[in-house]
Amino acid sequence: MKNSYDRETDSLTITLCHEPVSESDEIRPDVIADLAADGTIVRFEILQASRLVEDPDRVTLEIAAPVIASHR
Numbered sequence: 035m036k037n038s039y040d041r042e043t044d045s046l047t048i049t050l051c052h053e054p055v056s057e058s059d060e061i062r063p064d065v066i067a068d069l070a071a072d073g074t075i076v077r078f079e080i081l082q083a084s085r086l087v088e089d090p091d092r093v094t095l096e097i098a099a100p101v102i103a104s105h106r
């Protein structure tokens with residue numbers, strides 16, 4: 035997983051995996067989800083990022099531990 039901010043285009047890209055993109059959907063205004071053929075989210079692109087994200091140059095990503103349900 036990685037993210038990058040391009041000041042020239044004011045776009046923030048958050049890459050989740052390195053699968054080929056087969057489809058892109060604008061899920062909200064200026065937020066695009068790029069999907070692999072199997073529907074897996076490959077990356078998010080945030081256009082006009084400086085309007086939508088506080089300090090896009092300093093975005094950090096954290097991966098939460100998976101939640102494991104207990105079976106009783």
